[in-house]
Structures are given as structure tokens and as C-alpha cells.
Amino acid sequence: MKIIELKETITASNDRDAQELREELLRSGTLLINLMASPGAGKTTLLDRTIRDIGSRYKIGIIEADIDSDVDARALSALGVSAVQAHTDGMCHMDAGMTRTALEELTYDDKDLIFLENVGNLICPAEFDTGAGRNVMILSVPEGDDKPLKYPLMFTKSDVLLITKTDAVSIFDFDFDKCEERVRKLNPDILIFRVCAKNGKGMDAWEEWLEEQAGSWGK
Amino acid sequence: MHEMGIVIHLAKTLDDFAKENHVTKIGSVTLSVGEVSGIVTDLFTDAWRYFSGKHPILEGSELRMEIIPAVTYCDGCQKTYGTVAHGRICPYCGSGETWLVKGNELIIKEISAETDDPAAVTDNK
Ligand SMILES: Nc1nc2c(ncn2[C@@H]2O[C@H](COP(=O)(O)OP(=O)(O)OP(=O)(O)O)[C@@H](O)[C@H]2O)c(=O)[nH]1
Ligand SMILES: [Mg+2]
Ligand SMILES: [Zn+2]
Numbered sequence: 001m002k003i004i005e006l007k008e009t010i011t012a013s014n015d016r017d018a019q020e021l022r023e024e025l026l027r028s029g030t031l032l033i034n035l036m037a038s039p040g041a042g043k044t045t046l047l048d049r050t051i052r053d054i055g056s057r058y059k060i061g062i063i064e065a066d067i068d069s070d071v072d073a074r075a076l077s078a079l080g081v082s083a084v085q086a087h088t089d090g091m092c093h094m095d096a097g098m099t100r101t102a103l104e105e106l107t108y109d110d111k112d113l114i115f116l117e118n119v120g121n122l123i124c125p126a127e128f129d130t131g132a133g134r135n136v137m138i139l140s141v142p143e144g145d146d147k148p149l150k151y152p153l154m155f156t157k158s159d160v161l162l163i164t165k166t167d168a169v170s171i172f173d174f175d176f177d178k179c180e181e182r183v184r185k186l187n188p189d190i191l192i193f194r195v196c197a198k199n200g201k202g203m204d205a206w207e208e209w210l211e212e213q214a215g216s217w218g219k
Numbered sequence: 220m221h222e223m224g225i226v227i228h229l230a231k232t233l234d235d236f237a238k239e240n241h242v243t244k245i246g247s248v249t250l251s252v253g254e255v256s257g258i259v260t261d262l263f264t265d266a267w268r269y270f271s272g273k274h275p276i277l278e279g280s281e282l283r284m285e286i287i288p289a290v291t292y293c294d295g296c297q298k299t300y301g302t303v304a305h306g307r308i309c310p311y312c313g314s315g316e317t318w319l320v321k322g323n324e325l326i327i328k329e330i331s332a333e334t335d336d337p338a339a340v341t342d343n344k
Contacts, residue, residue, distance in 0.1 A: 001244075001246045001331040001332060001333055002331065002332060002333075002334070003329050003330075003331050004240070004242075004329060004330050004331075004332055005328070005329045006236065006327045006328065006329060006330060007326060007327070007328065008232060008236070008326070008327050009325060009326055009327070010225055010228055010229045010232060010250070010325045010326070010327055011225070011228045011232070011325070012228075012232045012235075012327075013228055013231040013232040013234075013235050014228050014231070014232075016235070091223070091224045092221050092224065093224060095224070095228070123257060124221055124224070127225075127325075128224075128228075146315070149307065149315070149316070149317065149318070150307070152318065152319060153323065182316075185318075186318075
């Protein structure tokens with residue numbers, strides 16, 4: 001036997017699958033948005049509001065990865081978008097293979113925009129590239145402004161950070177400037193939007209960004 | 220479960236590597252695992268034993284893990300310290316503005332393998 005040096009990350013095969021999937025999605029003009037957050041951060045509420053605001057202009061699909069529950073998928077299909085429940089087999093994240101299976105079940109070449117509501121936690125989903133065109137992370141005000149210090153990887157992997165539940169700031173001592181400074185130290189290029197999906201405040205800037213991305217993806 | 224998810228990808232990454240590099244059998248796999256990468260090594264070994272049995276190339280192979288110590292940097296006093304001993308609060312100045320600089324890695328360092336094409340890979344040792 002000989003010793004062969006690899007120096008590869010353990011998830012290298014997933015990274016390759018993800019890149020392949022991303023290229024296919026680019027060819028079909030389908031922008032896949034990977035939404036990552038803690039349980040209860042407000043992912044479903046944010047999607048609901050976003051789809052009500054701009055949904056009529058796009059063919060939208062939703063993949064729900066919540067472990068063993070199709071409550072969110074049913075709530076969102078009530079808005080008239082197609083939604084599927086991904087089968088994560090109890091896994092704490094979605095990987096490129098699971099995402100592909102869910103996309104095929106949903107059918108993606110006829111969609112403009114697909115949201116993947118990843119499994120709720122701030123660690124594992126950040127380690128696995130799903131093949132999404134853009135990674136969006138949600139941090140809600142009640143979770144605290146110290147999360148970038150505790151869970152740095154997800155902040156470095158995200159293109160956009162949505163700070164949600166801004167209406168609750170008077171109850172929780174969340175320091176927006178401090179939080180953003182910490183995030184930018186990890187990821188200078190990240191875009192940060194402060195939004196409230198309940199009263200709609202700040203949603204326009206996020207939706208404008210989303211429409212820009214959907215418009216230029218694969219064109 | 221986190222370990223199982225990682226093991227599945229590890230096995231697949233090794234399988235891909237084997238196919239591309241004329242590897243017919245893998246005898247051992249050495250990983251560099253960060254101290255705070257979140258991997259429970261016992262669970263990982265169990266998951267490996269179960270899962271490697273499903274890939275003929277990996278069957279019976281030995282899994283070795285080298286731990287990379289975790290190091291945290293403090294913004295307050297610009298010093299570094301051991302993460303596991305002191306956590307997120309700097310032991311020198313008490314600041315909580317601290318960042319992990321090392322210890323989150325999950326890398327396949329090397330494998331020992333049999334190949335059917337002697338020219339395909341370089342002999343390192
Ligand atoms: N005050 C306030 N509450 C919100 C906001 N967005 C969501 N919530 C509430 O937060 C709770 C969780 O919201 P969801 O949208 O279900 O969160 P989620 O991230 O989809 O949750 P899981 O899928 O269960 O992980 C609900 O009670 C929402 O009404 C907001 O902007 N402001
Ligand atoms: Mg939800
Ligand atoms: Zn210090």
C-alpha cells in the first residue's frame with residue numbers, strides 16, 4: 001500500500017455535485033435561493049410575505065426541508081405556489097443530492113424562482129453546498145446580536161443576511177450596528193437587510209434585490 | 220444525525236477519488252479533525268464502520284483521526300488562546316469579542332491505498 005496525500009475537504013464530492021446542479025439551474029434560468037436560519041427565526045413568515053408581494057410576476061416553487069413535517073409546505077401552497085416536502089431522512093442539513101431529488105419532484109425547468117427552506121439550525125446547513133444560486137441567512141432579533149461570534153461559518157457562506165423581527169427590538173437588547181460590524185468582519189461582501197415580515201417594514205429593499213437577482217440569473 | 224451525513228460524503232469523496240486515480244483498495248484513511256468541528260469521534264467511527272462496509276473499496280479500512288487544536292483570537296487585546304480551555308471569553312482581558320481562527324477543519328489528510336496503475340499517483344513515503 002502507498003500513502004497518498006489528499007488534503008481534500010470531506011465534503012468535496014458534495015461540492016462537485018452542487019456545482020453541477022448550479023450549472024443546470026443556470027441553463028434553465030431557475031434561481032434557487034437557499035434559506036438558512038434557526039428554528040422559528042421566521043423563514044416561513046418571510047416567504048409568505050415575499051410571495052404575496054412579488055409572487056405574481058414569477059413562477060415560484062418551494063422546497064421545505066423541515067424534519068418530518070409538511071405544515072410549512074401546506075401553508076405556502078395555499079398561496080398558489082407549488083411546494084414539496086424534501087426527504088432529509090432525519091439529517092440535519094440538505095445536501096446537493098437531496099436538493100436535486102426535491103427539485104426533480106417539484107420540476108424546476110419551468111420555474112423562475114425556487115426557495116429552499118433548509119433545516120432549522122445555524123451549523124450543519126452551512127457545511128453543505130446545496131447547489132443554490134444564492135445563499136440567504138435569516139437572523140431574528142430575539143436570537144441576539146452575538147450569533148456571528150458563535151456561528152461564524154454560516155455568516156461567511158451567505159450572500160445576504162436578513163435581520164428579521166425588527167419590530168421586537170424594544171423587548172430584546174439587539175444592537176444592529178454591533179451585529180453588522182461583527183458580520184462584516186467575517187464577510188465584507190455580505191448584503192444586510194433589516195426587515196419585519198409582520199408589518200412589512202424594510203421588505204421592499206430585500207424584494208428589490210431578489211427581483212434583480214431573478215432577472216439576471218441565467219440570462 | 221450530523222456524523223452520518225458527513226460519513227456519507229466522506230465515503231463518496233473517497234469513492235470518486237479511487238475511481239479517478241486507479242485505486243483498487245483503501246487500507247486506511249487519516250482525517251484532520253478540528254477540535255471544535257462538532258464531530259463526535261466515537262459516533263463518527265461507528266458511522267464509518269457501518270457505512271464503509273457498503274463500499275467494496277473501503278470495506279474493512281481503518282479510520283484515523285488527528286485532532287487539530289482550536290485557537291481563538293481576541294479583538295480586545297490581539298492575543299490568541301486555546302478555545303477549549305477558555306471558551307469565548309478572553310482569559311487575558313475578559314473581552315467577548317473573540318473569533319475562532321483554527322479548529323473547525325474537516326479534511327481528508329491522506330489514505331493508504333493499492334493502485335493498479337503505478338504511474339497514476341506519486342509515492343510519498
Ligand atoms: N414579531 C414578529 N414575529 C414574527 C416575525 N416573523 C415571524 N414571526 C413569528 O415568529 C414565529 C415563527 O415564525 P415562522 O415563520 O414559522 O418561523 P420558521 O423559521 O419558518 O420556523 P420553523 O420552520 O418552525 O423553523 C411565528 O409565531 C411568527 O408569527 C416578525 O417579523 N415579527
Ligand atoms: Mg418554517
Ligand atoms: Zn483579550
